[in-house]
Amino acid sequence: MAENTANEIKSPEHLSTVYNLKHDYYLREGNYQLALDNYKQHRALQDSVKGIMEASNYMDIRLGHEQNKSSLRMRQIEANIKMEQQKKRLITLLARAIFIVSAIIIALLCYGYHLRKRSNKILKKMERTRSDFFTNITHELRTPLTVIQVLNRQMQQKKDLTDKEKTAFRAAIDRQSNNLLTLVNQLLDVAKLKRGSEEPQWKQGDVVGFLQMAAETFRFYASEKEVALMFYSDLDVIEMDFIPSYIDKIVSNLLSNAIKHTDAGGKIDFVVTHEQCSNTISICINDTGEGIPQKDLKYIFDFFYQSQETKNHSGTGIGLAFTKMMVLKMKGKIEVESELGKGSIFTVTLPLRNKKASHILPLNEDERSFSALSANNEIFTESYKETKDMDNEVSTVNPLVLIVEDNRDIALYIKSLLMYKYNIITARNGKEGLEEAERCIPDLVITDLMMPLKDGYQLVSEMKQNRLLNHIPIIMITAKATDVDRIKSLSYGVEAFIQKPFQEQELLIRIENIFENRRILKERYMNTITRSNSENKLDNDANLEFLQIITSIIHSEINNPELNSSYLADKMAMSISQLSRKINGITGYSTISYVLKLKLNKAKKMLADESILISEVSDACGFYDASYFSRIFKKEFGVSPSHYQKMPTLIS
Structure with a gap:
């Protein structure tokens, strides 16, 4: 049974043991032949097992050797891989280093390029600004010099000048000389302030009264341009340490700029506020003028800078920069807010007390002369004469x-x-x-x-x-x-x-003839309009067609007491001043005078009917008050409405 089991499991060792046991058994039984056969098989199997063991040992040794070789090879491969990885890592690090260095170099080159480009741009801007300044200052200097030279030459050459003409010429020369002197003084003041060569004279006194005088000085020039200038202060008196000459020039520059850049019908608020929490005074000048572009605001206080939007206004580009210097000298600050087309707000904030001034004298009344303001106003007046934008009440004295x-x-x-x-x-x-x-x-x-x-x-x-x-x-x-x-x-x-x-x-002579012909033409236009029904078509003339349109609008609203220049300007898609100048150029009347002329002509026609009451005529023609209507009617036609109604055929 053991033999069968050994055969089943194919185990030579167990089978050899079985044959050895059978050999011992048959040997004790005396069956020597079977004992010998089993012994032979035992030996054969034992030799086979030994061979197998030797072969197995050999294979083990061989496998161990191969395994050692494989391990050695693997270690070499691993070492090679590790070396390759180290090389790759080194190459990667080197590449990264090269990339970083290259990036830094490129960045530095780009930065250098942009820096150089920026520097060139700044240099070009400085050069352009300097060039603009010299161009402007040359113009500002040359203009009065040329006028002085031309007028002086005319006074020398023309022997028949009247005393009035000579006085006018001398006044013009004097005015231009003052303009020239003011400009030179302003340049010298800037130079002194930059060098700090002049010790400012601090004074103590009522700054509200001082500033109010400034507003009053400019009020006439603002009204001439039909700009409303209003002064407000939260306190009647504010005692303050300040430098009168600096306040003088600061207010002069800010107000003259505000008036210059504000159109007719605009408004300027000059507001003085006492800030108790910070013990400061705030001077705010708020205008409804043309405004400053946002891109120009950060440069507005730079020397020689002039906005491209306002190049048509004469100037040197030093006024606001000079103003800021004076504000800083008084330990204050100046700020600006502006929106193009809506206006600007300049705010100057100054401390009420100057701690560093060693000795502050009280402000005398004699010091409130506003010499700089007066001089600046002369410049402004001259400039304004050249740019005056006449509104609805156009002066007909000087074309x-x-x-x-x-x-x-x-x-x-x-x-x-x-x-x-x-x-x-x-x-x-x-x-x-x-x-x-x-x-x-x-x-x-x-x-x-x-x-x-x-x-x-x-x-x-x-x-x-x-x-x-x-x-x-x-x-x-x-x-x-x-x-x-x-x-x-x-x-x-x-x-x-x-x-x-x-x-x-x-x-x-040519000019006089043209204006005389225009005067005759204006009379013809007015006769055509006043003698024609507003609904009739007029001659094929552009001026008459324009008058026909505006006259029709006026007749449609003639009973409206609120009919004014603003309403008509909106209807005609013009500004008030444009409409007034246009009507004046065709008829010789301002807008309001032309409307009044048409109202009175309609009233005259209505009064031809004796059954109509004068109060009804007054209402129908847009007059608030019948007594006012009577006064205006009598002034125009020489008789009162009641007298005219009784004898209309006698009145031309």
Whole structure:
């Protein structure tokens, strides 16, 4: 049974043991033959097992050797892999280092490039600013010098000047001299303030009264431009340590700028506030002017800086920078808020007490002279005469003449010939001339032919096609005096063609003739309007067509007491001043006077019917008060409404 089991499991060792046991058994039984056979099988199996064991040992040794070789190879491979990994890591680190260094180098190069570009931009800006400053300062200096020179030459050459003319010429020279002196003094003040070479004179006194005097000094000039200037203070008296000359110039610069950049009908609030918590005073000047672009606000207090939006205003670019310097000298601060088209707010904050001043004297009444303000106002007045934007009550004493000339000397010479008989505005090219014409609606335009941006032909053509400007007569002055140019100019619609150089009397006579012809034409227009029914079509004339439109609007609202220039300007898509200048240019009346003229003419027609009450006529024609209507009617027609109603046929 054991033999069968050994055979089943195929175990030579167990089978060899079985045969050895059987050998021992048959040997004890005496069966030597079976004992021998089993012994042989035992030995054979034992040798087989031994061979197998030896083979197994050999295989074990071989496998162990191979395993050792494999282990050694694996270790070598691992070492190689590790070395490769280290190489790759080193290469990666090196690549990263190279990349980082390259990035740093590129960044430095880019930074250097941008820095150089920025530096070049700053240098160019500084150069442009410096150039603009010298250009502006040259213009500011040259203008009064040229006017002084021209007027002085005329006084020397013209022996027949009247005492009145001589007085006017001397007054102009004196005014221009003061302008020149003020500008030079301002430049010197800036230099002194920068060097700190002059010790400021601190005084103690009522700053509210001091500032209120400043507001009053400027109030006349603001009213001349039809700008409302209002002064407010939360306290009647504020005792303060301040430098009068600095406050003088600060207020002068801020108020003159506010008035210069505020159109007719605008408002300027001058507000003084005592801040108890910080023991400071706040001076706020708030205007409804043209405003400052946001991009310019951070540069507005830089020396020589001028906004591109306001380049048409004359100036040196030092006023606000000088103002900031003076504010800082008094340990204060100045801030600005502005929105283009809505206005600006300049706020100056100053401490009430100056701790560092060793000795502060009381403010004397004599020190409230506002010399800088007065001088600055003379500059402002002169500038304002050139840019005056007349509103609904247009002055008819002195017609407004626009001189469009790129040669400043010639423009100044023409201006010197006309400035005492006419209000003058100037433009340096056709583009600027068209803008000024639309803004001011002049009574006459004198233009050169050869100009940058737009020449004289383009200017004349665009004016004649513009409903706002087509009534304005134009004189062409040019060095190009061929027959072709003369005929072409006349075909464009100019009233007169004058060759350079020209005799001043020729220009003056031409202007007088044009205005006389215009006066006759205005009378014809008014007769046509007042004698025609507003519904009838008039002659094919652009000016009459314009009057027909505005007259129809007035007649439709004639019983409205609130009918005013603003309403009519909105209806005609014009500004109040543009409408007033347009109506004045065609009829010789301001907007309000023209409306009143139409109301009175309608009243005169209604009074022809004796059954209508005068109060009914007054209401129908838009008058608040019948007694006021009677006074106006009598002033216009020489008789009261009641007398006229009794004898209408006797009144022309």
